[in-house]
Amino acid sequence: MNKVLIWDLPTRIYHWALASSIIATFVFAYGFDEHDRLFQWHMLAGLIAAFLLVVRIVLGFVGTRYVQWKYFFHHPADSFRYFRNLFAGPAMYYAGHNPGTALVALLMFGFIPVLVFTGITQNWEISEDLHAGVAIALGIAVGLHLLGLAFFTFRQHDNISIAMVTGYKTAPVASGISSARPWTGLILAAVITAWIYTLLATYDARQATVKIPGLPSVIHLSENKKWKFWE
Numbered sequence: 418m419n420k421v422l423i424w425d426l427p428t429r430i431y432h433w434a435l436a437s438s439i440i441a442t443f444v445f446a447y448g449f450d451e452h453d454r455l456f457q458w459h460m461l462a463g464l465i466a467a468f469l470l471v472v473r474i475v476l477g478f479v480g481t482r483y484v485q486w487k488y489f490f491h492h493p494a495d496s497f498r499y500f501r502n503l504f505a506g507p508a509m510y511y512a513g514h515n516p517g518t519a520l521v522a523l524l525m526f527g528f529i530p531v532l533v534f535t536g537i538t539q540n541w542e543i544s545e546d547l548h549a550g551v552a553i554a555l556g557i558a559v560g561l562h563l564l565g566l567a568f569f570t571f572r573q574h575d576n577i578s579i580a581m582v583t584g585y586k587t588a589p590v591a592s593g594i595s596s597a598r599p600w601t602g603l604i605l606a607a608v609i610t611a612w613i614y615t616l617l618a619t620y621d622a623r624q625a626t627v628k629i630p631g632l633p634s635v636i637h638l639s640e641n642k643k644w645k646f647w648e
């Protein structure tokens with residue numbers, strides 16, 4: 418086993434942008450009162466996370482090997498063996514996601530659209546309860562993700578967390594990808610920056626609105642005005 422390149426630069430850029438936006442949604446949601454202007458940043462961070470999920474969906478089709486969707490789905494017998502061997506038995510190495518990280522990542526991907534939708538439809542009664550419940554579920558999934566990384570590091574004496582920084586992971590040499598795709602990474606960073614810039618440029622703090630290009634109306638970011646899709 419050697420350290421081989423597994424995560425290309427676009428994946429790492431998207432991962433840290435997503436992690437930052439999710440952390441920001443929690444900080445602004447729990448750190449500020451709903452009527453505080455800074456609470457609006459909770460919704461802005463959520464719209465950034467939504468965009469990053471779209472980026473991730475695209476990467477799953479056009480990205481390098483381990484970013485592709487098929488690498489999230491392990492054979493049930495393989496997953497069963499992995500979870501059975503978690504605390505005992507031989508450690509199992511995966512070049513891409515192991516069945517644990519894959520499952521938690523899929524949960525996170527599933528929770529984000531539900532949170533965004535129930536967030537911008539807070540004028541529906543069901544959305545309010547669902548939003549709070551799914552937010553807790555996402556928090557638990559993030560906690561499991563971090564616990565899983567810590568557990569793996571402890572169990573296999575291999576600091577897996579650093580892989581999302583350097584791109585390198587302990588795996589058989591033949592399983593590495595050939596390029597970190599630095600130019601694609603830079604283009605992706607520019608696209609993410611452009612999205613954040615567009616949101617901030619159209620964000621009106623006084624009116625508590627933001628305008629997304631392509632949508633016929635502004636999105637309301639104010640609790641007391643209640644969010645609605647269209648004016």
Ligand code: HEM
Pocket residue numbers: 432435436437439440473484513514515518519522525526559562563566577578579580581
């Ligand atoms: C709110 C915080 C975080 C979120 C929402 C998050 C989300 C994710 C997601 C969705 C994936 C799957 C990657 C993919 O799209 O293919 C992933 C993988 C990964 N994340 Fe995070 N992450 C967070 C924090 C962190 C932190 C703090 C670290 C490091 C200390 C980290 C390290 C990793 C690593 C190493 C992987 C790849 C695991 C593997 O080999 O399967 N993440 N994360």
